[in-house]
Amino acid sequence: MDFAIADRDTAELDRFRHEFRAWLEKNVPADRKQPVDSQELDSDDYKWFLGFRKELAKHGWLYPTYPKEYGGGGLSANHESVIEEELTRSNVIRMGVTPNFVFPGLLVWGTEEQRQRFLRPLLTGEKSCWYKMTEPQSGADLAGIQTRAVRDGDDWLITGQNVFITGGTGPDRPDWLYGLAITDPNAPRHRNMGLFMIPVPSAGLEIRQQNLIGGDDQHFLFLDNVRVPGDHLIGGDHQGWQVGATSRENEHGGTGRAFPRDEVMEDLVEYARTTKHDGTTLGKDPVVQQATMDAYMDAHVQALLLKRTYWMYHNRKEVQYEGNVGNVHGRESSLRQTVRVREVMKMYSLLGTKEPGVPHGGAQEVSQRSRAGQNHAGGSTNIMKVVLARRIGISRTQERAPVTPATAGQQGG
Ligand SMILES: Cc1cc2nc3c(=O)[nH]c(=O)nc-3n(C[C@H](O)[C@H](O)[C@H](O)COP(=O)(O)OP(=O)(O)OC[C@H]3O[C@@H](n4cnc5c(N)ncnc54)[C@H](O)[C@@H]3O)c2cc1C
Structure with a gap:
């Protein structure tokens, strides 16, 4: 299984990538890059970001896979994957505005x-x-x-x-x-x-x-x-x-992710590879090696789970429990990653963004703080396990996935 989205036209996607990358290079000023700690973003950044979103929407790039008649881009999931990858690469500011679950x-x-009155101006960023x-x-x-x-x-x-x-x-x-x-x-x-x-x-x-x-x-x-x-x-x-269940299905992982990435793991591997210790590099230490490889494995498993769900959703295959598996694994593995980071980086993992010489600009301290809270957002991990148990049929009650745009015959998600 290569998780390909149907109708993949590589030449067209390459052309699209060049077009979008060039647009980003022209339209993202150097002072509108994502800081390590999003708390450093202020209302001025937020205002700029709202305008940037409207420009993306004009091209159909803000919510690419939603239908054009409701303000989306009407583009394919392959285009969305390219957009996500290029936005990440550009490191432009990304702030929460409207949660996707809505x-x-x-x-x-x-x-x-109601779609014209509410959905359209949300999808166009107005x-x-x-x-x-x-x-x-x-x-x-x-x-x-x-x-x-x-x-x-x-x-x-x-x-x-x-x-x-x-x-x-x-x-x-x-x-x-x-x-x-x-x-x-x-x-x-x-x-x-x-x-x-x-x-x-x-x-x-x-x-x-x-x-x-x-x-x-x-x-x-x-x-x-x-x-x-x-x-x-x-x-x-x-x-x-029932209306809320359609939203929660998205919130609980039912659409997967186009371009999953675990930057904490990437930084950890980089740290193990480059940090000098006892005349050699830290990664040669067998204990560090074990912890770092555990992080590497968890990140890869998580990325595969999210891509599988994304691929299934956009090929209109029924997503019954797969999104929930990614959700539970993501929550639990993300906490395991923070423990490994502390094991390998020790006190350096707790230095804030303003400390001189802090590794990765303090990204690890930010993630230590935010990952714990994120495990509670969207219903806690325990509740995600309750839902998963219902979906795989071992619970007192059994549950099928609620209706989603894909199963309702709509584009977008
Ligand atoms: C960063 C963040 C952002 C958030 N954003 C939003 C938002 O935008 N909109 C919104 O509406 N909410 C939001 N939330 C709230 C979030 O959805 C709730 O925190 C979550 O649903 C859990 O509810 P609670 O905090 O009241 O915990 P409680 O319901 O009090 O649960 C406490 C503990 O008991 C456990 N528990 C409870 N019942 C069971 C059970 N039956 N079986 C096993 N364990 C159980 C839970 O897992 C948890 O560990 C956000 C939360 C955070 C942390």
Whole structure:
């Protein structure tokens, strides 16, 4: 199996690569490169990045595989792989704006009018949206949310709280929140909620910064009778769990990755190869060698898992458990990598970006901090194992993958 995406035209892809690389060289200024620690990016970088995204979108390069009629590029997965590789190579700033999980829910469950109103400006980079799910009492148990949506004429009034909501840098705010609320407290679990596009700003909505160790931008949300028009409900008023499941499938690895890379492992191999120790290089030490090769193996297994899922998804093969395997392995192996880095680099792995002579500009310290938190984002590792157990049929309940753009006959993901 070579994980090829169907219809691969090598000459056309080479031409495309040259075109895109030349464009990046012309359009990415030297002072807009990704710093080792993304906390060094500020609101000015964010504003530049929003403009850069719009330029990418004009060429169809921002969300390449989504349909053109909804603001995507209408390009193939092969083109997306080239785009990812070249963006990485250019080292241009990359910041979170709208989580990718939002798009499949809108594409599969939105009406034509909603796709044009919400999905199109998100995919063209004109607007942005945050993913509003976790509440103080319900993270792993997402179906236990307490946020309520009460009908008021054609509108809904939404009241509740959220924590850990990832979003733009500093004071930047999105145009919408994509999130769940209980619409019918008397209906059975999973059939009692709707999924809403909540306009920002709105009367009764407060957003506060929540600082975590990783340095990403998380937020507390407080909603007090926030008025949401009836046509901002995606899917039916009892279908929110299903709409959210289409998004979670993407969040939990169901589309794989075009160009997976583990820079921590690459830096570690480089460190072992070049660091002088006892008249030779560190990599000749048998203990260092073992730890570094374990890191090398984990990174390769992870890349293969992600590419397999990507290949399956874009060839429209049914992805039942493969995305979840990559998700669980990625979370657990990423923590193993941090332990190996500490074993090999010792205290050097904990030096910050500003320390003189710090290896790899301090990338290892940043990764030590962020990888632990990332294991909790998107539902914790334990929950990913619960989902995987259901998918492979050893759990009390059994589960098939929810509908995705690919299985709904749509492009994009
Ligand atoms: C960096 C970061 C970014 C995030 N971004 C967002 C975002 O943009 N939007 C959003 O909505 N949320 C976001 N989250 C929240 C994230 O989805 C939750 O943290 C996650 O779902 C876990 O919920 P919790 O923190 O409430 O943990 P809890 O639900 O309190 O779980 C605590 C522990 O108990 C374990 N546990 C709970 N139930 C079970 C069970 N049945 N079986 C086995 N173990 C169990 C969990 O694995 C975990 O280890 C983010 C979190 C982080 C750290």
